Amino acid sequence: xxxxxxxNLGGRIFQIDExxxxxxxxxxxxxxxxxxxxxxxxxxxxxxxARIGELFVARVGDxxxxxxxxxxxxxxRVGKPExxxxxxxxxxxxxxxxxxxxxxxxxxxxAGEFAEKTEEYIKNMSMGKKLFRDGDNKMIAGVVSGLALxxxxxxxxLRVIAVFLIFVTTFWAFLLYLVLWAIVPLAIxxxxxxxxxxxxxxxxxxxxxxxxxxxxxxxxxxxLKEVDNKGITTLLIILGCVxxxxxxxxxxxxxxxxxxxxxxVLFVVGWIGIITAFAIPVTAIVLVVSKRWNELSSSVxxxxxxxxxxxxVLVSRFSMNFTLLNLLxxxx
Amino acid sequence: MYVENVKSQMRKxxxxxxxxxxxxxxxxxxxxxxxxxxxxxxxxxxxxxxxxLSRLKKEGVLDYEWQESPSGPPRKYYxxxxxxxxxxxxxxxxxxxxxxxVDRIKALGGAM
Numbered sequence: 001x002x003x004x005x006x007x008n009l010g011g012r013i014f015q016i017d018e019x020x021x022x023x024x025x026x027x028x029x030x031x032x033x034x035x036x037x038x039x040x041x042x043x044x045x046x047x048x049x050a051r052i053g054e055l056f057v058a059r060v061g062d063x064x065x066x067x068x069x070x071x072x073x074x075x076x077r078v079g080k081p082e083x084x085x086x087x088x089x090x091x092x093x094x095x096x097x098x099x100x101x102x103x104x105x106x107x108x109x110x111a112g113e114f115a116e117k118t119e120e121y122i123k124n125m126s127m128g129k130k131l132f133r134d135g136d137n138k139m140i141a142g143v144v145s146g147l148a149l150x151x152x153x154x155x156x157x158l159r160v161i162a163v164f165l166i167f168v169t170t171f172w173a174f175l176l177y178l179v180l181w182a183i184v185p186l187a188i189x190x191x192x193x194x195x196x197x198x199x200x201x202x203x204x205x206x207x208x209x210x211x212x213x214x215x216x217x218x219x220x221x222x223x224l225k226e227v228d229n230k231g232i233t234t235l236l237i238i239l240g241c242v243x244x245x246x247x248x249x250x251x252x253x254x255x256x257x258x259x260x261x262x263x264x265v266l267f268v269v270g271w272i273g274i275i276t277a278f279a280i281p282v283t284a285i286v287l288v289v290s291k292r293w294n295e296l297s298s299s300v301x302x303x304x305x306x307x308x309x310x311x312x313v314l315v316s317r318f319s320m321n322f323t324l325l326n327l328l329x330x331x332x
Numbered sequence: 333m334y335v336e337n338v339k340s341q342m343r344k345x346x347x348x349x350x351x352x353x354x355x356x357x358x359x360x361x362x363x364x365x366x367x368x369x370x371x372x373x374x375x376x377x378x379x380x381x382x383x384x385l386s387r388l389k390k391e392g393v394l395d396y397e398w399q400e401s402p403s404g405p406p407r408k409y410y411x412x413x414x415x416x417x418x419x420x421x422x423x424x425x426x427x428x429x430x431x432x433x434v435d436r437i438k439a440l441g442g443a444m
Contacts (some may be wrong), residue, residue, distance in 0.1 A: 010405060011404065011405030012404055012405065031379075035383070038383070038386070039390075040386040040389075040390065043386060044382045044383055044386050047362065047382045047385075047408075048379055048382055050405070051362070051363065051366075051378065051379075051382075053404075054363055054404070057404065062403075062404075077378055078377070078378045078379040079376075079377030079378060079379035079380065080377075080379075081379070083377045083379070083380070084377060084379040084380050084382070084383055
């Protein structure tokens with residue numbers, strides 16, 4: 001269920017979802033800010049607004065429902081304010097170089113300001129900082145990355161700690177991860193992303209972010225899921241390989257029991273199988289119940305299913321051999 | 333990457349001239365200009381057009397008038413001013429000379 005509003009865009013009325021509204025509003029504010037110094041800036045911004053309205057009508061008709069995906073698509077089509085100005089600079093080469101340079105300087109300046117602002121916010125932390133999952137920098141669901149931003153810790157360090165915790169606590173730390181995945185919202189709009197980093201979402205900050213940060217818009221237009229599930233895909237493939245190879249160990253294990261050295265390997269592999277056999281259905285249930293299921297691409301879902309089947313086969317062999325071992329023990 | 337850069341430079345150089353060529357035929361609505369330019373692969377980011385039109389208007393090359401549209405709000409129709417027509421004639425000459433240069437250099441390369 002989503003809240004929706006009615007908006008008037010260049011003289012046309014639309015129904016728009018709340019998240020879509022925020023994103024569109026951020027974008028239009030950034031366009032206005034970008035052309036602020038142009039004497040016809042307001043007119044240009046109005047033209048662009050009207051164009052977006054027209055594109056919406058072409059897609060959903062008058063009075064249609066505008067979704068976040070549609071807003072992002074149209075923003076990509078009409079372009080970031082920065083790229084409009086850049087392509088608009090049409091002087092000679094020297095002129096262009098000068099523009100580029102000054103833009104670089106400006107960027108450095110803004111980056112400096114940005115760093116200062118961030119530092120200031122870390123000093124009086126709780127102010128405005130909100131815990132989100134960071135979708136722009138995620139391995140699985142952006143939980144650790146979000147936590148790292150919230151507590152101002154190095155992401156890589158926190159990731160290493162997280163992996164370590166999962167191993168140490170067997171899979172209890174993973175359950176905690178799952179709960180956070182279910183509870184903590186994903187930072188979707190630019191306002192979310194600024195709040196996540198403790199920057200106040202003022203129009204200027206939003207404009208700055210929208211103008212100078214590449215991935216947000218471009219990424220959503222390409223299939224967000226396919227691009228962003230890289231970390232979890234790799235993890236599942238590695239897990240699948242481990243499980244698959246383990247089956248060979250268990251397949252010829254009758255001979256292996258003679259070697260003491262093999263037993264720790266069997267122990268670890270057996271635990272990985274058991275944990276996977278539990279963790280995958282638990283993950284699936286939690287994600288479905290918390291309505292996060294749609295964050296997974298179909299390839300990830302298939303990989304999860306495959307790993308689960310592999311783990312079940314492995315566990316069944318494990319327990320079978322276990323009883324066989326008991327049998328042998330009891331005989332001799 | 334570099335190829336894209338060069339192509340984009342060429343596009344940029346042509347853009348104003350092509351817009352003026354379009355407007356020389358009949359008054360155009362901005363979205364129709366975008367359609368034409370996209371068809372010709374001259375524009376990638378649609379929003380580029382608006383600051384450009386605004387600047388051409390400021391330079392006195394073109395002007396617009398509001399017209400009722402069959403559906404939706406009224407639209408701005410852009411057309412060349414007399415000044416714009418004169419500028420276009422000058423640009424036509426320049427284009428012919430550029431095209432001539434390119435052809436000549438290409439022919440040189442072929443002979444060698």
